[in-house]
Amino acid sequence: MENIPVIKLGLVAVSRDCFPIALSEKRRAAIAEKCGQKKLDFVEIKTTVENEKDMLKAVEELNAAGCNAACVFLGNFGPETPETLIARYFDGPVMFVAAAEGDGDMINGRGDAYCGMLNCSYNLGMRHLKGYIPEYPVGTAGELADKIAEFIPIARVIVGLKNLKIITFGPRPQDFFACNAPIKGLYELGIEIEENSELDLLVSYKEHAGDKRIPAVCEDMAKEMGEGKYYSDMLERMAQFELTLLDWAEAHKGARKYVAFADKCWPAFPSQFGFEPCYVNSRLASRGIPVSCEVDIYGCLSEYIGACLTGDAVTLLDINNSVPEYIYDKDIKGKFDYELHDTFMGFHCGNTPSCKMCDSRAIKYQLIQHRLLEPEGSEPDFTRGTLEGDIAAGPITFYRLQCDSEGEVRAYLAEGEVLPVATQSFGGIGIFAIKEMGRFYRHVLVQKRYPHHGAVAFAHCGKLLFEVFKYLGVKDIAWNQPKNLPYPTENPWA
Structure with a gap:
């Protein structure tokens, strides 16, 4: 097919600074592995966003990799301001998803991203920023890879119309x-x-x-x-x-x-x-x-x-x-x-x-x-x-x-x-x-x-x-x- 976009998606993990950053990075890697098995055209962005400077660096990486869509992944509760500002500074459709628990450690390995997604949506609304949040945005690595696969044709439409x-x-x-x-x-x-x-x-x-x-x-x-x-x-x-x-x-x-x-x-x-x-x-x-x-x-x-x-x-x-x-x-x-x-x-x-x-x-x-x-x-x-x-x-x-x-x-x-x-x-x-x-x-x-x-x-x-x-x-x-x-x-x- 001619005349329609080809989507290259960047996977960006975010982490609240009072949670272990390794938790988000480990969970991001697990999603990347599942996306690779599905042969999706994606890039694992290595900068994990904890603050606004990290956010700018992650957007630079997205642009340098030629990404025209992004998935922001809350590996834990997530930093409300920097994670939502990705949707402002990145020139493409942005999806927001969050990690389900299940790593086996409910003390140091609990991420509370279920909670963080609520504040992420709240902050997107306050800033009048548009983000795509799937019907149920919380999941395991395999489940989130499935949601990313569904987001790609949606992103194709958004990029095409733009x-x-x-x-x-x-x-x-x-x-x-x-x-x-x-x-x-x-x-x-x-x-x-x-x-x-x-x-x-x-x-x-x-x-x-x-x-x-x-x-x-x-x-x-x-x-x-x-x-x-x-x-x-x-x-x-x-x-x-x-x-x-x-x-x-x-x-x-x-x-x-x-x-x-x-x-x-x-x-x-x-x-x-x-x-x-x-x-x-x-x-x-x-x-x-x-x-x-x-x-x-x-x-x-x-x-x-x-x-x-x-x-x-x-x-x-x-x-x-x-x-x-x-x-x-x-x-x-x-x-x-x-x-x-x-x-x-x-x-x-x-x-x-x-x-x-x-x-x-x-x-x-x-x-x-x-x-x-x-x-x-x-x-x-x-x-x-x-x-x-x-x-x-x-x-x-x-x-x-x-x-x-x-x-x-x-x-x-x-x-x-x-x-x-x-x-x-x-x-x-x-x-x-x-x-x-x-x-x-x-x-x-x-x-x-x-x-x-x-x-x-x-x-x-x-x-x-x-x-x-x-x-x-x-x-x-x-x-x-x-x-x-x-x-x-x-x-x-x-």
Whole structure:
């Protein structure tokens, strides 16, 4: 995967000066051994922090080692001021964990880090410093190594967003108020945005005509799709567009390291560029460069979060249509543990990466756009370029981070799966199943006025995604609640 950070984590032990420093150092070494067994990319920082000068020295070591994330380990009670100041002086996400007792000596070998974690959190709050504290932050060396392993993808998201620029080509299509995107929320999250006209993109695309790199990209596209699954006369145009986006990203990222796109893709795009951009968008998404449809800025941001968290391709889909009862009765009922209202179809014209689709996927034409833009009864021409087929079965997390019309950032997430059931429809599409989706649809998606686009990560990553949203300061995080936990707006007599 390109365009996402690689995390190198520094392990820093702290010690209160009235406790034996050797206790923290011995316990740090034990964690380092467990992290090494897990083959984590980490550095054991040798300075043990007892005071502010030690803190500065430890931060110097972190920087010198090229660390972009840190774990502060309370091997004993810990020094409240120096340990929390690491989060101020170190320019990266910082996790705080504490040692559980169990070294066999409860006189000189008791560290009281269980107590110290309370004051650590209290001091972080007083200084308005952000630190990541896991669900249960106290543990043995092996347990803490597991928590560090879970923190690394979380840190990948935080570092990625801190260095992200979202590039848009708009404006948004008429009547797509669902893609309304107050950019205030982006700045609050530390993300930059560059908004451009669709004409800017067209000018740049035309300037790439005859680019010497086009044949190699065409060859790669043909290899990816396989014979009979693409339009040979379309490849040059699509390759030209792919190079246009990649060159724009490189030329416009500025002070940022990472880029994601939110592009207008209809109605003017196909007639002016000569193709639908969906397949090219899917190729970039498979490399960690999301290109969201319909200038959906927060959809693009959500995709990028998922790419960083999973290190894998993601997609953006419409929460599109209900599953017909005849499909449910024939292919789902009695075979899978879902009710009809637990299911829905997720669809987009063709932006899902080919690696997440069934083998029958192919580059086709956009049926809706063909009806709208090309002469009735004609063969599809410039409405070709979508990547269509059923999405492959497997676990998913459906989620979105959104800035609402009041400027508040909120989020939802729900784990589920794509079922191995034929959709009998068109586009890039799959039958999704999420427990209690019907209630979630009404009391979260509808009630809280979320747009119709949702991001899809192809893994169960709800636990870590929830932690990411918490770290980002999102106060309203919704999920698919079980029946015994009603939503505030749910009618108890319904």
